[in-house]
Amino acid sequence: MTKQRRIRQEPVSLATVAAQAGVSIATVSRIVNGEVRRASPETVERVQQLVSALGYRPNHVGRTLRRRESKIVAMLSPNLDNPAMAAIAASVETALRTAGYVMILCDTHDRADLQDEYLNAMRSQVVQGYVVVNAVRSEGLSAAVARGDPIVFVGRRNPDTRGSFVGIDNWRAGMDAADHLWSGGFREIAVIYPSQGSSATRDRVGGFMARLEDLGMPTSALRQAEAPGLSHLEVGYAAAQNLVKKRPWPPALFCPSDLMAYGAYRLASEAHVQVPKECSIVGVDDNTLNAWIAPWLTSVRIPYADFGARVVEQLQVLWAGEQGSEQLLPHELIVR
Amino acid sequence: MTKQRRIRQEPVSLATVAAQAGVSIATVSRIVNGEVRRASPETVERVQQLVSALGYRPNHVGRTLRRRESKIVAMLSPNLDNPAMAAIAASVETALRTAGYVMILCDTHDRADLQDEYLNAMRSQVVQGYVVVNAVRSEGLSAAVARGDPIVFVGRRNPDTRGSFVGIDNWRAGMDAADHLWSGGFREIAVIYPSQGSSATRDRVGGFMARLEDLGMPTSALRQAEAPGLSHLEVGYAAAQNLVKKRPWPPALFCPSDLMAYGAYRLASEAHVQVPKECSIVGVDDNTLNAWIAPWLTSVRIPYADFGARVVEQLQVLWAGEQGSEQLLPHELIVR
DNA sequence: ACAGGTTAGGCAAACGTTTGCCAAATGCTA
DNA sequence: TAGCATTTGGCAAACGTTTGCCTAACCTGT
Numbered sequence: 001m002t003k004q005r006r007i008r009q010e011p012v013s014l015a016t017v018a019a020q021a022g023v024s025i026a027t028v029s030r031i032v033n034g035e036v037r038r039a040s041p042e043t044v045e046r047v048q049q050l051v052s053a054l055g056y057r058p059n060h061v062g063r064t065l066r067r068r069e070s071k072i073v074a075m076l077s078p079n080l081d082n083p084a085m086a087a088i089a090a091s092v093e094t095a096l097r098t099a100g101y102v103m104i105l106c107d108t109h110d111r112a113d114l115q116d117e118y119l120n121a122m123r124s125q126v127v128q129g130y131v132v133v134n135a136v137r138s139e140g141l142s143a144a145v146a147r148g149d150p151i152v153f154v155g156r157r158n159p160d161t162r163g164s165f166v167g168i169d170n171w172r173a174g175m176d177a178a179d180h181l182w183s184g185g186f187r188e189i190a191v192i193y194p195s196q197g198s199s200a201t202r203d204r205v206g207g208f209m210a211r212l213e214d215l216g217m218p219t220s221a222l223r224q225a226e227a228p229g230l231s232h233l234e235v236g237y238a239a240a241q242n243l244v245k246k247r248p249w250p251p252a253l254f255c256p257s258d259l260m261a262y263g264a265y266r267l268a269s270e271a272h273v274q275v276p277k278e279c280s281i282v283g284v285d286d287n288t289l290n291a292w293i294a295p296w297l298t299s300v301r302i303p304y305a306d307f308g309a310r311v312v313e314q315l316q317v318l319w320a321g322e323q324g325s326e327q328l329l330p331h332e333l334i335v336r
Numbered sequence: 337m338t339k340q341r342r343i344r345q346e347p348v349s350l351a352t353v354a355a356q357a358g359v360s361i362a363t364v365s366r367i368v369n370g371e372v373r374r375a376s377p378e379t380v381e382r383v384q385q386l387v388s389a390l391g392y393r394p395n396h397v398g399r400t401l402r403r404r405e406s407k408i409v410a411m412l413s414p415n416l417d418n419p420a421m422a423a424i425a426a427s428v429e430t431a432l433r434t435a436g437y438v439m440i441l442c443d444t445h446d447r448a449d450l451q452d453e454y455l456n457a458m459r460s461q462v463v464q465g466y467v468v469v470n471a472v473r474s475e476g477l478s479a480a481v482a483r484g485d486p487i488v489f490v491g492r493r494n495p496d497t498r499g500s501f502v503g504i505d506n507w508r509a510g511m512d513a514a515d516h517l518w519s520g521g522f523r524e525i526a527v528i529y530p531s532q533g534s535s536a537t538r539d540r541v542g543g544f545m546a547r548l549e550d551l552g553m554p555t556s557a558l559r560q561a562e563a564p565g566l567s568h569l570e571v572g573y574a575a576a577q578n579l580v581k582k583r584p585w586p587p588a589l590f591c592p593s594d595l596m597a598y599g600a601y602r603l604a605s606e607a608h609v610q611v612p613k614e615c616s617i618v619g620v621d622d623n624t625l626n627a628w629i630a631p632w633l634t635s636v637r638i639p640y641a642d643f644g645a646r647v648v649e650q651l652q653v654l655w656a657g658e659q660g661s662e663q664l665l666p667h668e669l670i671v672r
Numbered sequence: 673a674c675a676g677g678t679t680a681g682g683c684a685a686a687c688g689t690t691t692g693c694c695a696a697a698t699g700c701t702a
Numbered sequence: 703t704a705g706c707a708t709t710t711g712g713c714a715a716a717c718g719t720t721t722g723c724c725t726a727a728c729c730t731g732t
Contacts, residue, residue, distance in 0.1 A: 013718055024682050029720060040680060060460045061400045062718025065687045070397070072440075072461075080426040081624060083419060090416040093443045102457060104408075105441040107429045121438060124396045125408075233628055262628040269631065288417060292569055292598040294629050295605065349688055360712050365690060376710060398688030401717045678729075689717085698709070 012054045020054070021047050032058060064126055071101050073315065074122040077133040078110035082232070082259065083287045087304035088133055088154060095308030099316075101128070108136075110230065116140030123149075129315045134198060135159060150318035152311050156198050157326075164314040164324025166307055168331045170200050173300045174207030174256070176333050177282045180298065181252045182215050184280065190223040190250035192239035192260060194232070204256040204284055223250055236263020249273045251280065258283040258290065261297055286334050295336040303329050348390045349398075356390070357383050368394060400462055407437050409651065410458040413469040414446035418568070418595065419623045423640035424469055424490060431644030435652075437464070444472075446566065452476030459485075465651045470534060471495060486654035488647050492534050493662075500650040500660025502643055504667045506536050509636045510543025510592070512669050513618045516634065517588045518551050520616065526559040526586035528575035528596060530568070540592040540620055559586055572599020585609045587616065594621040597633055622670050631672040639665050 010016075014032070018025045023043060030038045031047045039047075050056075064070040073096055077085050093103050104127065106118040115132075119140040122130065129150040135141060137159040144151060145160060152164040181189055189212065193205045212222055227238035236255055240263065243250070249268065255261040261283035268275050275281055275296045286301035287294075310327045318324050346352075350368070354361045359379060366374045367383045375383075386392075400406040409432055413421050429439050440463065442454040451468075455476040458466065465486040471477060473495040480487060481496060488500040517525055525548065529541045548558055563574035572591055576599065579586070585604065591597040597619035604611050611617055611632045622637035623630075646663045654660050 011718095015718080025719085026683080026721080027681055029718095030681090033720085038680070043680080057456065057460050059462065059718050061397055061406070061462045062687090063720080064397045065401055065689090065717090066719040066721090068687070080422050080429070083422070083625075086416050086419070086422040086425075089422075089441070090443055093416070093441060097442075102440050102442070102461065104438050105425070105429060106433075106438070107426055120393065124393050125438065126395065126397050233624075262625065266628045266631075288569075289419075289598065289625065289629075292602045293625075295602075347688095351688080361689085362691080362713080363711060365688095366711090369690085374710070379710080395688050398717090399690080401687090401719090402689040402691090404717065674732090676730090679727085681725090683722105683724075685720100685722090687719085690715100692713105692715090694711105694713080696710090696712100698707100700705100700707080702703100702705085 011059075012056045013059065014056075017047065017050050017054060017056050020050050023047065032056075068126075070126050070128050072104055072125065072127045073101050073129045073131060074104045074106060074118070074125070074127040075131040075133065076106045076108050076115060076118055076135070078108050078136075079231075080105075080107050083289070084258075084285045084302070084304060085133060087288070088307050091305050091308035092131055092154075092311050093308070095312040099312050101312075103131075110134070110136060112136050112138035119144055129318065131311055131315075134200070150315060152314045152318070152324065154307060154311060156200050159199075162326075164318060165326040166310045166314060167200070167328065168302050169328045170203035171207035171210075173284055173302075173331050174204040174209075174254075175211035176331070177204075177254050177284070177300060178208045178211035178215065180333055180335070181254065181280065181282060182212065182217070184252070186252040186280065187217065188221045188223070188250055189217070189252045189254065190225070190243055191254045191256075192225045192227070192236065192243055192264065193256055194235045194239075194260075195226045195228040197256070201256040205254075208254050208256075223247070232257050232259035233263045236260030236265075237267050238263070240264040240267040244271070249279050251278070253279055253281045255281060255283045258285040258287050258294075258297065258299055261299070262294070265294075265296070282333075290334075291336070298333065298335045301332045301334045303331070347395075348392045349395065350392075353383065353386050353390060353392050356386050359383065368392075404462075406462050406464050408440055408461065408463045409437050409465045409467060410440045410442060410454070410461070410463040411467040411469065412442045412444050412451060412454055412471070414444050414472075415567075416441075416443050419625070420594075420621045420638070420640060421469060423624070424643050427641050427644035428467055428490075428647050429644070431648040435648050437648075439467075446470070446472060448472050448474035455480055465654065467647055467651075470536070486651060488650045488654070488660065490643060490647060492536050495535075498662075500654060501662040502646045502650060503536070503664065504638050505664045506539035507543035507546075509620055509638075509667050510540040510545075510590075511547035512667070513540075513590050513620070513636060514544045514547035514551065516669055516671070517590065517616065517618060518548065518553070520588070522588040522616065523553065524557045524559070524586055525553070525588045525590065526561070526579055527590045527592075528561045528563070528572065528579055528600065529592055530571045530575075530596075531562045531564040533592070537592040541590075544590050544592075559583070568593050568595035569599045572596030572601075573603050574599070576600040576603040580607070585615050587614070589615055589617045591617060591619045594619040594623050594626065594630075594633065594635055597635070598630070601630075601632070618669075626670075627672070634669065634671045637668045637670045639667070 014025045014028050018028045036044050096103050108115040115138050131152050133154045134156040154166045157165050225239045225243035227235050229235045261281050283299040286299035314324050350361045350364050354364045372380050432439050444451040451474050467488050469490045470492040490502045493501050561575045561579035563571050565571045597617050619635040622635035650660050
């Protein structure tokens with residue numbers, strides 16, 4: 001570990017350019033910002049030459065301080081390891097970049113305390129808005145909402161009140177899954193879910209069960225099992241264990257997320273239950289990888305790639321001082 | 337869309353606290369920063385009361401401008417959709433948070449122009465350092481390196497020169513895969529790879545082939561195929577197609593990434609070739625999901641979860657003005 | 673020639689911090 | 703009582719921008 005010679009040349013600021021050009025800082029600032037009518041054509045030309053010659057780039061920190069607005073948006077997301085979350089992050093990032101913003105990414109691990117810590121930290125960073133994926137109820141979140149901070153909720157609604165939201169109609173997604181299995185001829189169907197489910201999973205399961213009831217399925221033929229835990233993979237595995245503890249494997253199974261379906265699949269494999277021959281599984285998300293390595297899984301595709309554009313749209317609505325709205329994107333059941 | 341009443345209460349700054357406390361801004365600043373010996377105990381007490389009562393939080397923008405250092409690190413990553421990249425992002429994010437930093441995430445889509453655009457944008461944001469995952473050669477990158485900006489390379493080395501690097505010994509990973517298949521008794525083995533592979537995939541394949549040669553395998557028994565493309569999923573599929581165009585499926589196949597293995601698997605499934613019974617596949621990465629839905633895949637596990645800590649370590653070395661080093665983390669072949 | 677308008681550009685304050693330096697007041701020693 | 707060190711705290715500059723306001727100089731029409 002030897003000392004390294006830093007070649008740190010001094011940064012070039014408006015002052016640098018102004019001195020070289022023999023004009024004032026104000027003039028350079030105006031020209032850089034496109035106000036060309038406030039200087040003579042020759043001056044504009046000269047300054048622009050110098051700007052590119054010196055490689056001047058406006059310092060966003062100074063600009064933010066003065067303008068009291070940054071080009072930074074914070075995204076709070078639980079466990080990035082979840083492919084669905086990663087897909088959302090990727091989509092939002094791209095949309096923000098197109099709109100001229102950058103994204104600070106915060107992994108809250110689904111913990112209220114971390115969510116609050118990040119909300120506070122982000123406020124110090126003077127971020128311009130927040131994208132909160134699968135928000136949990138927390139003090140800091142309520143405070144931010146009360147303050148009127150621009151927040152777009154994704155996946156899960158604002159636990160407290162209404163507001164900007166981007167997601168799908170989870171209830172209907174559950175209904176669609178029910179329709180699929182019912183019309184597939186299944187008359188004994190199981191469903192598994194996490195013990196402390198989010199509103200999203202609850203809605204999916206709720207819609208699923210309600211629809212089956214509507215279709216005339218006797219309650220006794222609808223088997224349920226749950227399991228506690230954080231990772232949907234493990235929840236799926238454990239809930240499936242509970243499901244088959246006393247009775248044989250069901251011919252059809254609905255899981256409110258693909259990850260849970262993977263968990264159930266693992267147990268089925270271990271039990272030498274063939275999927276989908278002996279047990280048809282329906283999940284929700286339709287992860288990219290399904291087409292490649294999980295063709296046995298029927299899944300409700302959520303158009304995560306379209307989330308980013310909607311999120312940015314909502315942010316812009318909020319920035320304009322208007323009320324945000326709920327954006328429900330179309331889902332689609334994918335059978336392979 | 338009705339106008340929303342904003343309740344934007346004025347932000348509380350050092351000046352607010354100072355005015356309330358009847359002391360100068362300087363004094364408050366010092367107390368907030370823990371310099372308690374520059375004020376009388378009573379003053380300190382009074383100011384601290386006010387700080388928490390008013391909910392004062394230092395404005396990072398002002399601080400950054402003055403100190404000329406921010407607590408922001410930029411991470412440039414190609415396609416977050418790749419589970420391996422998401423794992424790295426999650427790990428780095430956590431490590432940065434622990435060290436008191438936040439992460440701006442930039443998805444370069446493996447494009448040199450986007451990489452440069454982001455490098456420039458990040459410089460304007462006065463980020464404190466860069467984490468570049470699978471860097472591509474680009475003008476802006478060279479410029480940043482020449483400038484002495486603190487950059488940690490992950491996965492792929494600095495295309496131009498040496499520097500801080502976190503990753504695994506790809507060559508050896510390839511060798512380990514070769515050993516595994518050879519000791520499994522396979523004497524006809526295939527390998528597929530992308531046409532324009534990165535140094536990482538090239539090294540893996542290189543080590544694999546070199547090791548097989550060392551073991552005495554005739555070159556004729558080592559089949560190769562390649563395919564162009566961006567997504568490793570599609571590369572794997574297409575390369576596998578090329579592989580079996582004229583000859584039957586090989587009994588063993590090495591893929592320099594799990595995604596490529598998934599692509600090959602899909603083709604195998606379509607061709608009704610049983611994996612792993614008729615074709616053993618070895619990949620690299622060992623994605624989390626393998627244990628759940630791809631138990632047929634043997635894979636070289638890369639400890640992505642440990643990357644974050646090493647990355648932050650390297651950043652701190654660079655910030656101390658010292659020379660960064662190469663951090664090769666241990667990999668491990670996982671058989672299920 | 674003069675009023676009024678336009679053009680070209682500078683001054684300086686402000687955003688929120690940090691920090692070197694100064695100064696008054698207090699305490700201590702000789 | 704003089705001399706000196708310590709405590710306590712304020713002043714003001716600086717970081718890089720933006721922008722309201724000011725002021726020359728020039729132009730135009732009567």
